[in-house]
Amino acid sequence: xxxxxxxxxxxxxxxxxxxxxxxxxxxxxxxxxxxxxxxxxxxxxxxxxxxxxxxxxxxxxxxxxxxxxxxxxxxxxxxxxxxxxxxxxxxxxxxxxxxxxxxxxxxxxxxxxxxxxxxxxxxxxxxxxxxxxxxxxxxxxxxxxxxxxxxxxxxxxxxxxxxxxxxxxxxxxxxxxxxxxxxxxxxxxxxxxxxxxxxxxxxxxxxxxxxxxxxxxxxxxxxxxxxxxxxxxxxxxxxxxxxxxxxxxxxxxxxxxxxxxxxxxxxxxxxxxxxxxxxxxxxxxxxxxxxxx
Amino acid sequence: xxxxxxxxxxxxxxxxxxxxxxxxxxxxxxxxxxxxxxxxxxxxxxxxxxxxxxxxxxxxxxxxxxxxxxxxxxxxxxxxxxxxxxxxxxxxxxxxxxxxxxxxxxxxxxxxxxxxxxxxxxxxxxxxxxxxxxxxxxxxxxxxxxxxxxxxxxxxxxxxxxxxxxxxxxxxxxxxxxxxxxxxxxxxxxxxxxxxxxxxxxxxxxxxxxxxxxxxxxxxxxxxxxxxxxxxxxxxxxxxxxxxxxxxxxxxxxxxxxxxxxxxxxxxxx
Amino acid sequence: xxxxxxxxxxxxxxxxxxxxxxxxxxxxxxxxxxxxxxxxxxxxxxxxxxxxxxxxxxxxxxxxxxxxxxxxxxxxxxxxxxxxxxxxxxxxxxxxxxxxxxxxxxxxxxxxxxxxxxxxxxxxxxxxxxxxxxxxxxxxxxxxxxxxxxxxxxxxxxxxxxxxxxxxxxxxxxxxxxxxxxxxxxxxxxxxxxxxxxxxxxxxxxxxxxxxxxxxxxxxxxxxxxxxxxxxxxxxxxxxxxxxxxxxxxxxxxxxxxxxxxxxxxxxxxxxxxxxxxxxxxxxxxxxxxxxxxxxxxxxxxxxxxxxxxxxxxxxxxxxxxxxxxxxxxxxxxxxxxxxxxxxxxxxxxxxxxxxxxxxxxxxxxxxxxxxxxxxxxxxxxxxxxxxxxxxxxxxxxxxxxxxxxxxxxxxxxxxxxxxxxx
Numbered sequence: 010x011x012x013x014x015x016x017x018x019x020x021x022x023x024x025x026x027x028x029x030x031x032x033x034x035x036x037x038x039x040x041x042x043x044x045x046x047x048x049x050x051x052x053x054x055x056x057x058x059x060x061x062x063x064x065x066x067x068x069x070x071x072x073x074x075x076x077x078x079x080x081x082x083x084x085x086x087x088x089x090x091x092x093x094x095x096x097x098x099x100x101x102x103x104x105x106x107x108x109x110x111x112x113x114x115x116x117x118x119x120x121x122x123x124x125x126x127x128x129x130x131x132x133x134x135x136x137x138x139x140x141x142x143x144x145x146x147x148x149x150x151x152x153x154x155x156x157x158x159x160x161x162x163x164x165x166x167x168x169x170x171x172x173x174x175x176x177x178x179x180x181x182x183x184x185x186x187x188x189x190x191x192x193x194x195x196x197x198x199x200x201x202x203x204x205x206x207x208x209x210x211x212x213x214x215x216x217x218x219x220x221x222x223x224x225x226x227x228x229x230x231x232x233x234x235x236x237x238x239x240x241x242x243x244x245x246x247x248x249x250x251x252x253x254x255x256x257x258x259x260x261x262x263x264x265x266x267x268x269x270x271x272x273x274x275x276x277x278x279x280x281x282x283x284x285x286x287x288x289x290x291x292x293x294x295x296x297x298x299x300x301x302x
Numbered sequence: 303x304x305x306x307x308x309x310x311x312x313x314x315x316x317x318x319x320x321x322x323x324x325x326x327x328x329x330x331x332x333x334x335x336x337x338x339x340x341x342x343x344x345x346x347x348x349x350x351x352x353x354x355x356x357x358x359x360x361x362x363x364x365x366x367x368x369x370x371x372x373x374x375x376x377x378x379x380x381x382x383x384x385x386x387x388x389x390x391x392x393x394x395x396x397x398x399x400x401x402x403x404x405x406x407x408x409x410x411x412x413x414x415x416x417x418x419x420x421x422x423x424x425x426x427x428x429x430x431x432x433x434x435x436x437x438x439x440x441x442x443x444x445x446x447x448x449x450x451x452x453x454x455x456x457x458x459x460x461x462x463x464x465x466x467x468x469x470x471x472x473x474x475x476x477x478x479x480x481x482x483x484x485x486x487x488x489x490x491x492x493x494x495x496x497x498x499x500x501x502x503x504x505x506x507x508x509x510x511x512x513x514x515x516x517x518x519x520x521x522x523x524x525x526x527x528x529x530x531x532x533x534x535x536x537x538x539x540x541x542x543x544x545x546x547x548x549x550x551x552x553x554x555x556x557x558x559x560x561x562x563x564x565x566x567x568x569x570x571x572x
Numbered sequence: 573x574x575x576x577x578x579x580x581x582x583x584x585x586x587x588x589x590x591x592x593x594x595x596x597x598x599x600x601x602x603x604x605x606x607x608x609x610x611x612x613x614x615x616x617x618x619x620x621x622x623x624x625x626x627x628x629x630x631x632x633x634x635x636x637x638x639x640x641x642x643x644x645x646x647x648x649x650x651x652x653x654x655x656x657x658x659x660x661x662x663x664x665x666x667x668x669x670x671x672x673x674x675x676x677x678x679x680x681x682x683x684x685x686x687x688x689x690x691x692x693x694x695x696x697x698x699x700x701x702x703x704x705x706x707x708x709x710x711x712x713x714x715x716x717x718x719x720x721x722x723x724x725x726x727x728x729x730x731x732x733x734x735x736x737x738x739x740x741x742x743x744x745x746x747x748x749x750x751x752x753x754x755x756x757x758x759x760x761x762x763x764x765x766x767x768x769x770x771x772x773x774x775x776x777x778x779x780x781x782x783x784x785x786x787x788x789x790x791x792x793x794x795x796x797x798x799x800x801x802x803x804x805x806x807x808x809x810x811x812x813x814x815x816x817x818x819x820x821x822x823x824x825x826x827x828x829x830x831x832x833x834x835x836x837x838x839x840x841x842x843x844x845x846x847x848x849x850x851x852x853x854x855x856x857x858x859x860x861x862x863x864x865x866x867x868x869x870x871x872x873x874x875x876x877x878x879x880x881x882x883x884x885x886x887x888x889x890x891x892x893x894x895x896x897x898x899x900x901x902x903x904x905x906x907x908x909x910x911x912x913x914x915x916x917x918x919x920x921x922x923x924x925x926x927x928x929x930x931x932x933x934x935x936x937x938x939x940x941x942x943x944x945x946x947x948x949x950x951x952x953x954x955x956x957x958x959x960x961x962x963x964x965x966x967x968x969x970x971x972x973x974x975x976x977x978x979x980x981x982x983x984x985x986x987x988x989x990x991x992x993x994x995x
Contacts, residue, residue, distance in 0.1 A: 430662065525642065
C-alpha cells in the first residue's frame with residue numbers, strides 16, 4: 010500500500026532515464042536521418058559498423074577520456090589539499106569555505122564565456138602572464154596542443170569545490186585521537202596522511218571520483234561555449250559529437266549509436282576506476298595493524 | 303604564516319577569475335586591449351547599459367531561470383518526499399535495489415539524455431514552454447533528492463510515528479503535521495540544490511527552448527557568445543557574466559549552511 | 573425583486589460588452605496578419621528600411637517583423653534547426669543559406685512555392701540565381717541576394733588578372749620577389765565551411781567534381797581532386813600564401829588584402845564595398861574576376877541566401893507577399909546600393925543607370941554565369957565536415973594530399989552508405 014507513494018517518482022524516472030536509453034538502443038539499429046525523411050527504418054548493424062570505422066568518434070573518445078582523466082585527477086589532489094586546509098581550525102574558516110564554493114555554484118556557460126576572455130590572445134591576462142615569465146604569446150585557444158589544457162583548467166576551477174566539500178565531510182568523521190596515537194609513535198604528517206587520512210577517506214574519495222568521472226565524461230556545456238570543439242576538433246567531446254550529429258546533421262540514428270556506445274563505455278570505465286582505486290588506496294585495517302604492532 | 307599563504311592562494315584561485323570579469327566589465331573598449339597599462343577614461347558602465355537594454359532585456363533571462371528553478375524545485379519535492387518516506391517501508395531487498403538504482407541514476411552523465419528528451423518534447427509538444435522544463439529537471443534531480451530526504455527520514459526516531467499512529471492520525475496527517483516539519487532542514491538543503499541545478503542546467507534547455515524570449519540564463523549566455531557583431535565584445539560578455547553571477551553568489555552567501563549540509567550529508571549517507 | 577432584475581440586466585450588459593469587444597478583437601486580429609522572419613544579424617540590419625516600407629504600405633493588413641538571429645551562418649543554422657525540431661517554429665519565414673535547402677526539404681519543413689512563383693518569375697532571375705532554390709522538383713526558396721566566390725586582384729600591380737593556377741603562382745612570385753607585396757594570394761584555409769567553398773572552385777577548376785548528386789559519384793580522390801588539394805597546399809609551401817592562411821576566414825583574408833599585403837584574394841561580393849571604403853589602402857586599385865582554372869573550367873561557388881516559408885505557418889499568403897516585396901526589383905537596387913548585396917534579377921544587372929553608378933555590377937553579372945552549387949544533398953553538412961577535416965590536415969602538412977583525399981572519399985562514401993542513400 011505504502012509502496013504506492015513511490016509510483017509517481019518512479020514513473021517520472023522511467024520516462025526520463027529508462028525511456029531514452031531503450032529508445033537509443035532501438036534507434037541505434039535504425040536509419041533515422043534526413044535521407045529517410047526523419048522516419049526510422051531498420052538498417053541492421055550499419056550504425057555500429059560505421060561507429061567502429063569512424064575515426065572521428067575514436068579521436069573524440071580519446072579526447073574525452075584525456076579531459077576526464079586529467080581534470081578529475083587534478084581535482085581530487087587539489088580538493089584533498091583544500092579539504093585538509095579547511096579541516097583545521099582557524100578564524101574566518103567558514104567565510105573562506107563559503108567563498109571557495111562560489112565557482113561551483115555558477116552556471117558553466119557563464120564562466121565559460123569568462124574563460125574565453127581570460128585565455129584570449131593577445132589581450133587576456135594569461136597571455137600577459139606567459140609573456141612575462143618568458144614563454145611568449147601562446148595562442149592558447151588556437152593551438153590544438155594547448156587548448157584542451159585550458160578546458161581542463163576551467164573545469165578544475167569549477168568542480169574542485171564540490172569534491173573538496175565531500176572530502177571535508179569525510180575528514181570530519183575521522184576521530185582526532187587516531188592521529189594522536191600515531192604521533193606518539195613518532196609518525197610525521199606524511200605518514201599520518203598515508204596511514205590514517207587516506208584509508209579512512211576512501212569511501213569519500215571513491216564517491217567523488219565516480220561522480221566526477223561520470224560527469225566529466227559527459228562534458229558538454231564548457232566545451233561548447235569555450236571552444237566549440239575546436240581548434241581543428243581537438244577539444245570535441247563525445248557528447249558534443251552526438252549533439253552535432255543530431256542537431257546539425259539531423260542523423261538521429263547515428264547520434265543514438267554514439268550515445269549508446271558511450272553509455273556502455275562509461276559504465277565500464279566507472280567499474281574499472283572503482284576497482285583500480287580499491288587497489289591503490291591502502292585500506293585502514295592494514296594500517297591499523299601497522300599502528301598496533 | 304604558511305597557512306595564511308595557502309588561504310590567500312585559495313581565495314585568489316577561486317575568486318580571481320570572477321574579479322577579472324568584474325574588472326573587464328567596467329573597462330572601456332580601448333582599455334580592454336591594454337588591461338595593465340594606465341589609460342585615461344578606463345572606467346565605464348556602458349557595457350552594463352548595453353546588456354540591460356538589449357532585446358530582450360537581460361533581466362528577462364533571470365526571471366525565466368527563476369520561474370524554471372522554482373517550479374522544478376516544487377515539482378521535485380512533491381514527488382520526492384513521499385517516495386523518500388516510502389523507501390524505508392517497503393521490503394528490505396527492494397529498498398536496497400531501489401537505492402542502488404537511484405545512486406546509479408544520480409551518477410549518470412545526464413547530458414546523454416538530450417536526444418531522448420528532445421524526442422519527448424517533440425512528441426508531446428513541450429518545446430518553448432518554461433514550465434514544461436520542470437518535468438526533466440524534477441526527474442534529473444529526483445535521485446539525489448530522494449536519497450537526501452530518505453536519510454533524513456531514517457534519522458527520525460521510529461517511536462515518534464508510532465505514537466502518532468496511536469493518536470489516530472492518518473498517514474497524510476502524520477506526514478503533514480509531524481514528519482515534514484521535522485525534516486524541514488533536510489528539505490531546505492534539497493530544495494536549494496535542486497534549485498541550483500535547474501538554474502544552471504544547459505543542454506536540455508538548449509534543445510527545449512529556441513524562442514529568444516523564453517531562454518533561461520545559461521542558454522542566453524551561450525547565445526550572446528555566438529551573436530555578437532563587435533570585434534572585441536568581451537566587455538559586454540563580462541558585464542553579462544557579472545550580472546548572471548550576482549544572483550548565485552548571493553544565493554551561496556545566504557544559504558551556504560543548507561548547501562554545505564546537503565552536499566556533505568549526501569556524501570556521508572550515500 | 574427590482575434589484576435582482578437590475579443586477580441581471582447589469583450583468584447581461586457587461587456580458588454583451590465583453591462578447592462584442594472579444595469579437596471585435598478577434599476581427600482585428602484576423603485582419604492584420606503578422607508575419608515574422610528569422611534572419612542572420614547582418615541581413616536583419618540591412619533589411620530594416622525595407623521592412624518599415626512594407627509595414628507602411630500594408631498597414632492594417634500585414635505586420636512584418638524580423639527576428640534578429642546570430643551572426644555566424646553555423647549558429648544561425650543551429651538555431652533554425654532546433655526551432656524546427658521542436659515542432660511549431662516561432663517564425664513563418666526563414667532566410668536560409670543555399671546549402672541548407674536539401675536537408676530542410678528532406679525533413680519536410682518547407683512549403684513548396686511553385687504555385688506562387690511561376691516560370692516567368694523564375695526566368696526573371698539571373699542564371700546563377702536560379703540555382704539552389706529547388707530540390708526534387710519543388711521550388712522551396714526565393715533568393716534574396718546572390719553570392720558567389722570571386723577572385724579579387726590589384727589593378728595597380730598587373731594589367732590583367734591571371735587565368736590559370738600556374739599564372740597566379742608565377743605572377744605572385746614575381747611580385748613578391750620585387751617586394752611589391754608581402755604575400756601573393758590570401759584565401760580561406762581555416763577548418764570551416766569557407767574552406768569547402770575554396771576547394772569546390774579548385775576541384776572544378778581542375779576539371780573534376782566533388783560529388784554528383786544524381787549518381788553519388790565521389791570525385792575527391794580523382795586526379796583533379798588531388799591536384800586541387802595539392803595546389804592549395806603548395807601555395808603555402810611556396811610562400812605564395814602565408815602559413816597563417818590555415819586559420820583565415822573571410823574577415824582575416826579581407827584584412828590582409830585591404831591593407832595592401834596581398835596581390836590576390838578569394839572572397840564574396842560583399843568585400844567589394846569594404847574595399848572601397850576610405851580606410852582601405854587599395855581603394856580604386858581592385859579588380860574582380862572569376863577564380864583561376866584550367867582554360868574553360870572557371871567556377872564560382874554559389875553562396876546565396878533566400879527566403880522560404882515554413883510548414884506550420886498560418887500566414888502563408890501574407891508571407892509570400894512579404895517575400896515578393898523584399899525581393900522586388902526596387903528592393904534589390906536598394907540593397908545593392910546601400911549594402912553591396914548582389915542582386916538576383918537579370919533586369920537589375922542590366923539596369924543602365926545602376927551600371928553607370930557602379931560598373932563593378934557587370935563583373936558580378938559575369939561571375940553569375942559560372943556559379944556552381946555545392947553538392948545538393950541533405951547530407952551536405954556531414955560530407956563538407958569530412959572534407960574540411962582532411963583538407964585542414966593536408967594544409968597543415970599532417971598528411972599528403974593523396975592520402976587525405978582518399979580518406980575524405982572513403983568517409984564520404986561511409987556517410988552516404990549508412991544514411992541509406994547508397995548501397
